[in-house]
Amino acid sequence: MQDNKEIKAQLEDLFSDLAGLSISQKDALAPLKRPVEHRQIKRQQAVFQTLVENAPDAISINDMEGYQTYGNRACYNSFGYDYERQEMNGLPLTSLWPQDDIPALTKQLLPQAMAGGWRGEVRQKRKNGATFDAYLTIFPVLDSSGEPISIATITRDISKRKTLEHERDAMCEHRVLQIQLVAGLAQEIAAAPTLDGLYQRVVTLVKERLGYYHVQIFHHIPELSAVVLVKSYAHTGEEMGSAGHRLPYGKGIVGTAAITGKPILAPDVSQNSYWMHHPNFPNTQGELAVPMKLRNRVLGVLDVLSDTAGTLTREDEIVLLDLASRVASIIGSNHLLEEADVLRQFAQASEGIGWLALEDNTITYANSALCNILGAAQPEDLIGKSIISCYPEYLQERVQNEILPTAMREGQWTGELALLSTESIITPIVQSIFLAHDEIGSPLHLVTVVTDITAQKRAEILLDKQSQQIDCMNDISRKIEERPPLFEFLQWLTNRIPSVMQYPDACVVAIEFEGRIYGVGSAIKSARQIAEEIHIGSGEVAGRVHVSYTQECDFIDEEKALLGNVARRVSDYVENRRLSKQAQTTLEEVKVSHKLYLPAQWVERAPAQKPPEAPTPLITTPPNRSGLKAHLQSSRIYTALRAMWRRMTT
The missing domain is CATH 3.30.450.20 (PAS domain)
Known part of the structure; x- marks a missing residue:
């Protein structure tokens, strides 16, 4: 050393x-x-x-x-x-x-x-x-x-960082589950046709899905400086509602949540100074009141009760706060996102958000998510840039002359578009454009919210391809039922398969069968191809189906599986045609051999002269017609016909 x-x-x-x-x-x-x-x-x-x-x-x-x-x-x-x-x-x-x-x-x-x-x-x-x-x-x-x-x-x-990453991932997974739960509840709630039905769905779903002791909703009435019970899960709650049960501002946990606009969590009501006992719910041990707010305005309070102390937690508060927010949005959906300050609150939490100047549609603000989509290293790289240049060329005229004017005229626009990054990458998006106003109602700027839907589009394309492949297999089945000539069927297949591949314009198909080639012969020698064999009889290879791309494209598993299914269908069709032909030939032989014994096909006797000696027939003439069935069943042709029929039907 x-x-x-x-x-x-x-x-x-x-x-x-x-x-x-x-x-x-x-x-x-x-x-x-x-x-x-x-x-x-x-x-x-x-x-x-x-x-x-x-x-x-x-x-x-x-x-x-x-x-x-x-x-x-x-x-x-x-x-x-x-x-x-x-x-x-x-x-x-x-x-x-x-x-x-x-x-x-x-x-x-x-x-x-x-x-x-x-x-x-x-x-x-x-x-x-x-x-x-x-x-x-x-x-x-x-x-x-x-x-x-x-x-x-x-x-x-980096062990601490790794630990934090694992904790963060676990929290994200848990939060995703919470979001999915709330989203599912919100969707069911939103389907209510009336406001009363909406309230009923809220208390019912929250009570039954989340397992609380009791659930109720109070409506905010500013004129009374109080909240009034409008819907309750229990019958006693309905009686309270019909009696106009109300809580003044600042009284009880519900009244305090209404005046402060903040959720009040009391895991153990005996330790909470706001709590007020009610004889209709004597088993109450915990309470959580969550205000339903829209643009900082309290519309009501969602109140849940627990009959076990300590079971209500911050997690319940987060879930119900999210749900209450969604319910409030549903209630006041016609006022959703009218003010610019609401947009500011979720700006950084959005997929991508930016503000546009009204005069020339230049970008005046962009969050990090929008920078990532557009390939900008930092927001400053986008400030002052025209939003029109951020779209592919084929969309620029539509955005300039249709979409932005609509947003200015009607206050908002939502739809699917695409953005173009500095690296010329096109990203499919769902974009919402809103007109933001100041406190006195004057327009300030346009706000755009962008969501990257690349993964969704890929899934849609894959699903569409799978649907097309199912249609292709159904078309093949229908074509087989028509029993076209074999050469016509194989040629038809070479034209049908490319349409269901990833890249139809670059796909060519060739079928080799019994020394002949159908379709595009170059597919057989292509280096970028997949192939499946056509079998007949006991596994004899009679040909192959070749699918290739004329460009640098990779085959996916779904395409390989499709080709395997097609090759099996072709094998079955070829084998059935072969067996059918053999069966028909054998049937003709049987008819010729025993037609003399069928009354419906009785033939005229030959002229009265000594017939020339003939070779021993496949089926010898029985001594009488009563033994014809047994005689036929013991014949060689009958045995062969039975064996062939079994192969065709198994």
């Missing part, structure tokens, strides 16, 4: 101002090594050494055999070794890796590191055997001639 001080000096030289100089350049600078310049270099080296020793990341130097020769204080702290005793000096690099990951280090990381460097996420092992997630940078330290003399590593402990 090389001396520790020598390796440290080499690392310092690597990052010093002389690191980029060649040997000849360093020789040329030799006369300049006067005391002042020498002190300057020493100061730079001292600064570098201080930075390394105090760096938050673990920095180490290892010799070419993989033994550590230097580690800064963070290195010792990260891996749990004693810095004062220099316990890591001479430690093999593999001792810092979990046993299962050592092959990856020796066979992949080190060779790549020596070839120029490697960086990425790995697992590292502390002195006590515990593992942690780390971001590793490993690279060779070169001498003045460019030869590697040691291996440097920079290790950053």
Whole structure:
């Protein structure tokens, strides 16, 4: 192992101002090594050494055999070794890796590191055997001639970040479930034809789906400075409502929520000073009142009760707050998003949002999501740019002359469009454009909200293709029922299949069968093709169906499955035609052989003369007609016909 001080000096030289100089350049600078310049270099080296020793990341130097020769204080702290005793000096690099990951280090990381460097996420092992997630940078330290003399590593402990990421992912998944629950409830609630029906659905669904002790809705009446019960799940609540049960502002948990506009959560009502006991619900142990607000105006209060203390939590508050907001939006849907400040509240939470100047439709504000869609590094790159230029050329005239004027005239416009990024990437979107006003009602600017629907469009295309493939298989079945000539059927197939592939215009099909080729012959020799065999009889290969693309396109699994189904249908059709033909031939032989014994087909006797001797018939003449059936069933032709019929019907 090389001396520790020598390796440290080499690392310092690597990052010093002389690191980029060649040997000849360093020789040329030799006369300049006067005391002042020498002190300057020493100061730079001292600064570098201080930075390394105090760096938050673990920095180490290892010799070419993989033994550590230097580690800064963070290195010792990260891996749990004693810095004062220099316990890591001479430690093999593999001792810092979990046993299962050592092959990856020796066979992949080190060779790549020596070839120029490697960086990425790995697992590292502390002195006590515990593992942690780390971001590793490993690279060779070169001498003045460019030869590697040691291996440097920079290790950053990212275990906390990973833990936070896992917690964030879990929270996101949980939040998604909450959103789905609320969205489902809101959809069912929104289907109510009347306001009274809406209230009834709210209390019923919340009570039965979420399992609360009791649910009720109070309506806000400003003239009375109170909230009045309008709908309750329990019969006692209905009696209270019919009696005009009301709560003044600031009285009880519901009245407090109404006047403050904030949810009031009381997991244990005995510990809450706002709570007021009501004899109709004697088992109440917890209560949560959530205001239903629209543009900071309280429309009412959604109130839920629990018969067990401590069961109502912040999670209930979040879910019901979301639901109450949706209910309020449904109630006041005709006023939705009339003011610009509402748009500001969800600006950063939207998929993509921007503000446009009324005079020239230039962008005056853009959030990060809109920047990502348009390929801008920062919002400033979009400010002052015309929104028209952000659309594909085929949409620009429509946006300029139809959509924006409609938004200005009617106050809003919503529909599907597409945006064009700076990298010429077209992104399908759903866009809503609203006209925002100031406090006195004067128009301020246009607000555009953009949602990327790329994934949705891809799913729609795939679903459409699947539907087309089902239609194709149905068409094949109908074509088979028509029993066309085989050459006509195969030629028809070569024209039908391309229309259901991903890229119909680039798709060609050829069918090889019994020495003939149907369709486009070039498909057989194409390098970009899939093929399926046509079988007859007991598995004999009679031909193949080839599908290829004339351009650089990949086949998806659904296309391969479709081709397999088509090939099986073709095989069945060919085999059925063959068996049918054989059966028809055999039937004709049977008819010829026994028609003399069928009264309906009795033939005239030959002239009275001695007939010439004939070979023994396939079916010998029975002594009498009563034994005809048994005689036929024992014949060779009957046996062959029965076997062929079984094959056709199984």
